[in-house]
Amino acid sequence: MKTVKEMSQLSGISVRTLHYYDEIDLLKPSQVAENGYRYYDHEAIERLQEILLFRELEFPLKTIKKIVDSPSYDRKVALTKQIALLEAKKAHLEGVLAHARRLQEGGDTMTFTAYDKSQLQALETEAKERWGDTQAYQTFEAKTDKEAFAQVTDEMLAIMAEFGRLKDLDVVDDKVQAQVKLLQDYISEHFYPCSPEILAGLGKMYATDNRFSQTIDQAGGAGTADFVSRAIERYCL
Template sequence: MKMKVKEVADLVGISVRTLHHYDEIGLLTPAEITEAGYRLYSDDDLEKLQQILFFRELDFPLKKIKNILDSPSFDRNEALQMHRKMLLEKRRRLDQMIETIDKTIQFAKGEIEMTNEEKFAGFDFSQNPYEEEARERWGDEAVDKSKAHIAAMSEDERKAMEQRYDAIYRKIAAIRKGEPDSEEAQAAIKEWYDFLNTNTGNHYSLEAFKCLGQMYVDDERFTKNIDQYGAGLAKFMCDAMAVFADRNKKS
């Protein structure tokens, strides 16, 4: 049964004006508009609205949400898993912030002592790694940059890039039964990290590189393609990329 805009607003707890705005910018267009001008929302519309509000809860701008939802690669179940990871991370940070506030209240009363480090526990202005993963996964900017970078190459340059890509994968596949933190494995993974940052038109931070490796095992499409070079390669690369990112963050 389709719902009118006021019914949806009351159900969700947002304003009618917000729903009208979502319609105006093409973010959420109702399934039907009657001859009298009433917007009617279907169950599919409500599912899409839920996705929008999950992204809003995580402070994604409306333009970015629209790009994500309009992407041909968007997958609802994948998005829900992403939302869950990001909200758990947000809850962890909030819990730590609340603990810092409680300690600060006690400190102000003279009940406890606090170190400078404890006073700022929970503050983290770096990029949320799961948000970065989401933006890398569904954002169009990285894809456009990569396509433009490759399009600007000559035929010989593209062939050389493809050969280099193939050589790196074969090298890593040959050592995939060893330890991902070995010197040999880390040297090969560094080649892969450098290749991505040199040939895709994008810069992968260490955190984004680590998240990319996790996607090799979380997304069966990645796993299937990578494991064509050897069974278990995706998992080995995931582990080696995580080691590489963690080690170089500390150095």
């Protein structure tokens, strides 16, 4: 068992940060003594390793928590993907470093290809979708195949009803876009991490899948499902 100070020294993470991870339930101490001292076992150390790898890949703490807490999370699979991403970042940085050295030696100052992150960003997007969104979204889809959308949550229907009250506005209106953000946050909190990609997919489904469109229109009035779909499309631009 490691004390919080020993964990800090071992990992390079400040004691204050470890306390914060405890507060947000990202990394709980394995044991808290009567005097309030925190202690961490081997499993907690492994979890911190996972957290720090995701942080190196610039994942938000909220997303990391949802990923590592997911019942479908596979540590070995995640590590393999993390290594692939880190190798891609390394290759990108090595390219930038080599370019900087060429500039130092009087190389072509009109060449900027070394800064192109498109391939790295595509890989990061794919990884984030696979870890944080896709599997959870498929789980939700499986659930809604068995249950009518109206039975999922009364609160979701209330959100749709509010869209119905707003549908005379343009989808670019701040009130409409704020309602889309409310919907996205609600899905993330209650179902699965709702990335812009997942949200865009849901928007299309709301307009084309009768299981959703009929229920949404019942909640907000005729045309609400199409309005929500268009509002989401605008939000995700």
